[in-house]
Amino acid sequence: MANVAVVGAGLIGRLTALSLVRNGYRVTIFDKDNKQATQSAAYAAAGLLTPLGESLHCTPNIVEMGIVSLNLWPQILAQLQHQVDFQQLGALMISHQQDFGEYQRLTRHLTRHYPQHDMHKLNQSQLFQLEPQLSQQFTQGVYLPLEGQIDNRMLLTALKRELECKLINWHSESIVTGLTNALDHCALSANGQLHKFDLVVDARGTGARTQESSQKAAPLTDLRGVRGELFHLLAPEVELTRPVRLMHPRYQLYIAPKANNIFVVGATELESDCRKPITVRSSLELLSAAYSVHSGFAEAHIQQHISQLRPAFNDNQPQIRCKNRLIQVNGLYRHGYLIAPVVVKQLETTVEHALKSRAPTSGESVSSNYSSLLPIRFC
Structure with a gap:
């Protein structure tokens, strides 16, 4: 061979x-x-498997590849001798009231382009059923039951x-x-x-x-680097069971819950080729946004902060x-x-x-x- x-x-x-x-x-x-x-x-990743949650910011073929891959991941993991945490409990998309336009833009986009996939608009009571602690800050959300995550x-x-x-x-x-x-x-x-x-x-x-x-x-x-930045936070006071995205007109914050009260908090991209450690501005934005989602992050311990370049063509x-x-x-x-x-x-x-x-x-x-x-x- x-x-x-x-x-x-x-x-x-x-x-x-x-x-x-x-x-x-x-x-x-x-x-x-x-x-x-x-x-x-x-x-330096969160391992999010959220094709519909990404769909506003990528082309349809990427979304379809993500949907197909969600079905392939369990087959890959079943062939490994060592366990890997894989979760497909869906994901939540939320926004603060001042950014409600982003929430509406997402729901219109999904209704128009992906009507064959489930999307549930949640009121505060329904949000409480899925993630009780989020309902203290938010009155609505979008639940995408197809989505998931893997422990990278x-x-x-x-x-x-x-x-x-x-x-x-x-x-x-x-x-x-x-x-x-x-x-x-x-x-x-x-x-x-x-x-x-x-x-x-x-x-x-x-x-x-x-x-x-x-x-x-x-x-x-013709390859460029796109900077990604994230934190690993130990937050015993925070209870979330599925990935959460905070919709914002300038950046897309994600919070990915991992085992043992660890949460990966980051934003999707920065058009920068810099490999230096995370900046003060990025740190303030990410941690402030996480705190705005759940006040329990105020007492979280920063286990790690990391930045890395992702490869991208034009x-x-x-x-x-x-x-x-x-x-x-x-x-x-x-x-x-x-x-x-x-x-x-x-x-x-x-x-x-x-x-x-x-x-x-x-x-x-x-x-x-x-x-x-x-x-x-x-x-």
Whole structure:
């Protein structure tokens, strides 16, 4: 069976490596991070699986990929030996009275574009039935029963253990400085050594950009970084059972409840390429907004604050590019956990066709169950 390298061991890299080894390929991983992935965008995430909640701010194909992925996640998790918290209890969308226009905009949008999916407008009494503590501050909300979340850090750890059980050759803290892409193989340079493979899958995220990658390592010059910032708060006085989004005209605050009274609080995006720690302004905005949702956050303890860059192309669409024996998957933007299962399914198809004796050439198309959601680009 073919010998395949996966470069990058974030969310997509780990899921891809596991999928490939289960399909009988020999897999080697190269990653600049440690095996805990603490420097990855996947680590600095909330693990929200809220396609309808995102629908105002993304294209329809992303929403559909998210809905399909919600059905795929349980299948992926069932194959892991270690438990990962997965919840599909729905999500709540709320707004303060002064931002009621955002609430109305969302309900009109969902009614018009996604009438086939359940949406429940809640009054204060109905809100109390779902999240009693929220009804103290809010008189209405939108309940989206399809939505859910996954514990991203538990998943990264479970995938690490699964890959280690498969005895995969994993080069952690190893920077790829060169890629040579030929018709019948792909070679890469890492730590002064040259490695030759039948195929290479490049899933390095922002690490694949020109300024972070040698000119010989197939940089993606049209990729940008989008900054994400979040807090992990220990809040024993707060009781929430499902993700909550606070609709606001300038930013979309989310609160994701995790185990042991931990809450992930963040906002969706900042158009900034800065890797520095979280700013005072962002801290004040995020924590003040969290306090406006629930006064119990005033006594919360800040366990961690983290910022990271998410990879995005100009159109904020994920891309799978294939040329000869090199496949590049990137640009998942802020939707990594939302759409990852569909992306990996398309990668499986791409790998299969790239390893054929005559892989598709530029302009040719390969059909799959997911082609309409995420087409493959053969260069």
